[in-house]
Amino acid sequence: MAKARVSxxxxxxxxxxxxxxxxxVLLVMGFTAQMTAWPDEFCRRIADGGRQVIRFDxxxxxxSSRLDGVTVDLGAVMAAALGEGVEVPPVPYDLSxxxxxxxxxxDHLSIDSAHIVGASMGGMIVQTMAxxxxxxxxxxxxxMSQPGDPDVGQPTAEAAAALLAPPPTSRDAYxxxxxxxxxxxxxxxxxxxxxxxxxxxxxxxxxxxxxxPRQLAAIxxxxxxxxRLAALDVPxxxxxxxxxxxxxxxxxxxxAEVIPGAHLLMxxxxxxxxxxxxxxxxxxxxxxxxx
Numbered sequence: 001m002a003k004a005r006v007s008x009x010x011x012x013x014x015x016x017x018x019x020x021x022x023x024x025v026l027l028v029m030g031f032t033a034q035m036t037a038w039p040d041e042f043c044r045r046i047a048d049g050g051r052q053v054i055r056f057d058x059x060x061x062x063x064s065s066r067l068d069g070v071t072v073d074l075g076a077v078m079a080a081a082l083g084e085g086v087e088v089p090p091v092p093y094d095l096s097x098x099x100x101x102x103x104x105x106x107d108h109l110s111i112d113s114a115h116i117v118g119a120s121m122g123g124m125i126v127q128t129m130a131x132x133x134x135x136x137x138x139x140x141x142x143x144m145s146q147p148g149d150p151d152v153g154q155p156t157a158e159a160a161a162a163l164l165a166p167p168p169t170s171r172d173a174y175x176x177x178x179x180x181x182x183x184x185x186x187x188x189x190x191x192x193x194x195x196x197x198x199x200x201x202x203x204x205x206x207x208x209x210x211x212x213p214r215q216l217a218a219i220x221x222x223x224x225x226x227x228r229l230a231a232l233d234v235p236x237x238x239x240x241x242x243x244x245x246x247x248x249x250x251x252x253x254x255x256a257e258v259i260p261g262a263h264l265l266m267x268x269x270x271x272x273x274x275x276x277x278x279x280x281x282x283x284x285x286x287x288x289x290x291x
Contacts, residue, residue: 001063004056006104008097013063014056014105018047023138024111025290027055028102030120030144031163031219032212034062034202038119042279049287054109058125059093059101060211067092068210072217081220082150088221092214095222099128103136115290117141120247120272121219124148127255130236131228139235139290143282144244144272146251147258148224153251159184159272163246167209174207175199184246189275226258236262237289239282241270263289 001015015035025046027038035055047053057064070092080086102125106114115138118126123145130137146153155163162180178199182190236259240252249266256264265285270278 004105004108006101006108008100008104010059010065010101010104012056012059012065012101012105014054016109017043017053018051020052022047022050022052023290024106024109024114025051025053025286026102026106026114026116026126027053028116028118028122028125029055029058030118030122031215032061032209033120033122034206036062036201036205037198039274039276041276042274042283045279045283046286049283051115051287051290054105054111054114056102056105057206058098058122058215060214061208062206066208066211067214070214072214074213074217077217077220081223088223091217091221094218095124095128096132098125098218099132102126102129103133106136112136113138115139115141117143117286118145119143119274120145121215123255124219124222124225127225127229128222130232130234131225134232134234137234139237141237141239141286141289142252142255143239144241144247144252144270145255146247147226147229147255148222149226149254150224152254153247153249155184155248156245159245169207169209171200171203174203184244184272186241186269186271186273186275186278187243188269189273189277226254229255230258230260232259234259235289237265237285238262239265239267239285241267241272243269243271246272 080088116126123142238256256262
């Protein structure tokens with residue numbers, strides 16, 4: 001793993017796998033999720049398919065730059081974003097800034113263009129990259145995400161409550177509380193022991209709940225992307241789970257609907273996660289799309 005000081009002023013923790021000469025695939029993770037939420041073996045399978053894999057921590061997460069002490073009125077941002085004709089209050093950063101971070105990492109690595117793959121909020125970031133930095137994008141894969149339209153992809157009440165609940169600050173309590181995340185995990189593949197193990201690794205690597213309100217404000221403040229996505233000429237794959245309760249399936253369906261020529265892959269047994277039994281299908285689809 002290494003650090004990159006990028007043009008936005010952020011310092012990003014990143015890691016690469018595979019041969020540097022292979023086509024680059026940039027993996028962008030979601031809300032409060034560290035780059036290790038892209039499982040090691042998942043990444044290795046993409047690299048073994050002849051791709052150079054790059055994963056990194058978004059700002060305000062993991063081991064990348066943190067905006068300590070910067071406050072945001074999240075309630076006001078959410079209310080304005082969901083209202084009509086209401087101006088969204090200022091936010092520390094938005095998805096355009098996070099997309100610029102990712103482009104800055106490509107600059108640091110001397111990569112002119114890459115295949116970009118984003119999950120959840122990461123899907124929103126790669127959509128923004130494709131809109132605002134088209135020449136840097138070879139193909140786009142948007143996984144379990146949505147285009148910013150408030151009428152699609154909204155979480156169930158149970159999933160929203162689990163997402164927004166303040167995490168416990170002690171290690172043991174945090175690990176135990178992670179079973180609440182299973183409300184959005186794939187029903188067929190839910191595994192409490194694995195979920196706790198993932199939570200332990202995440203806590204030990206970098207526990208930073210202070211970044212969550214700023215990242216969520218970035219999502220809401222960035223608004224709708226559908227109109228701009230409809231003007232894209234980027235080869236696009238959209239992957240979504242029919243069991244997803246955090247970003248419900250209409251989010252992926254709308255994303256594929258508005259992007260010209262997008263291919264939609266709906267997976268019956270997938271929730272808002274990357275269950276290992278589905279890796280052959282997901283990885284295979286990414287390798288085929290980026291061929």
